Amino acid sequence: MTRAEENYIKTIFHLGGNQAQLISTNAIAEQMETKPSSVTDMAKKLADKNLLNYIRYKGVSLTDLGIKTALSIIRKHRLWEVFLVKKLDFTWDEVHEVAEQLEHIKSEKLIDKIDELLDFPKYDPHGDPIPSKNGDFQERDKQLLSEMPIPSSGVCVGVKDTSAAFLKFLDKHHIALGHEISIVEKEAFDDSLKIRIGGKELQISNQIATNLYVKVE
Amino acid sequence: MTRAEENYIKTIFHLGGNQAQLISTNAIAEQMETKPSSVTDMAKKLADKNLLNYIRYKGVSLTDLGIKTALSIIRKHRLWEVFLVKKLDFTWDEVHEVAEQLEHIKSEKLIDKIDELLDFPKYDPHGDPIPSKNGDFQERDKQLLSEMPIPSSGVCVGVKDTSAAFLKFLDKHHIALGHEISIVEKEAFDDSLKIRIGGKELQISNQIATNLYVKVE
């Protein structure tokens, strides 16, 4: 598998190509910042390799083999992210682009040893679950902060947006995974929230609230 | 820099292109298992980028920029090898091919942090020196076992051949870096050596002796 092929498979998975639903070439092109015509070419190639089902003018969905492949890449990506944070003191906004490269390293032994070194972590630094060696993983029961009842509270367990800008914003306001967050009230006008975290009150916009996950149980 | 370009630069360095000497396209092609015509194409490209001097029909030699680039790649390769052995329990015959991939990861911070994690090692698992961040490194004073006086002794500090076959042979006979080796006698007929290592005597062929380095001081 080439690096380009792996990136297509991974993107299609993230767009929901594991479910039965068909992903359009346009959606893939937009996500990958490439042109729909390039996606069409690659779709044919990956269909030939039995990694996805391609229906002309309709879109693609991953085959079982494609899903397995995607999970293997995502597993590597997330394990490397944990490694960078836990062993090399990277911050959570620095890991993505390096992990994008490391996820393509071909060595089963390498990633299994990294897994072991990290003591088999279940979640990456952004709270996303890490698929096991055999490809299964439990998505945590979680809810966007913006969808929580008011008032209520929960533990921050993940972020939806993983851009450096957003993560740095969270650092600045001392919001991190594992922190208890209480929702005090919602401003009806702009859906901004008054929250309580680490003993302090903080006003956050709806845009922030729709990108923060809280544990539900 | 593409991966292919990096591999050319690294190979030319290892063939001696840092010295004033010119390396022939044939030599490069043979080392890289490619065709001389491909090397010619790449030589032009790298010369355009000021990474090497290319003289038609004569060969190439690295520029200062080319040497700096080569050292950076070699530094990464050797640091990753140390990482694999020290942190992930790889054996010294398993590290090369994985390091060949890892050496192309682009992140200054990553390799500096790996360096720090390993406590700034000076030599890789095969005894080869690791260039520092600013590109200088001290080649150890060493001698091939086959060129030592008889009798004499020294500490094993490196291997010339780093193939898995040779390294496994050494493991099998309990020869490792840091071990004291005494040369007892040389067989004039085939230049094989009787050596003493770890309290035991061992007969080794000239082919082995010409691939083992011993410290000189």
Add this chain to the structure above:
DNA sequence: ATTTAAATTTAGACAAATCTAAAAATTTGT
């Protein structure tokens, strides 16, 4: 000093991955 042999380069072609522009199919709006 020629001829022969070896090394090197050029020319033209190919596969991978991408692009642009034009054509075809699908979806949308009325």
Add this chain to the structure above:
DNA sequence: ACAAATTTTTAGATTTGTCTAAATTTAAAT
């Protein structure tokens, strides 16, 4: 339902890195 808008595909071109086969240059041998 049919024209317009959108999406998707096709056709042809480009770049990178490679190859083969032919031409050229350099080195070796007599």
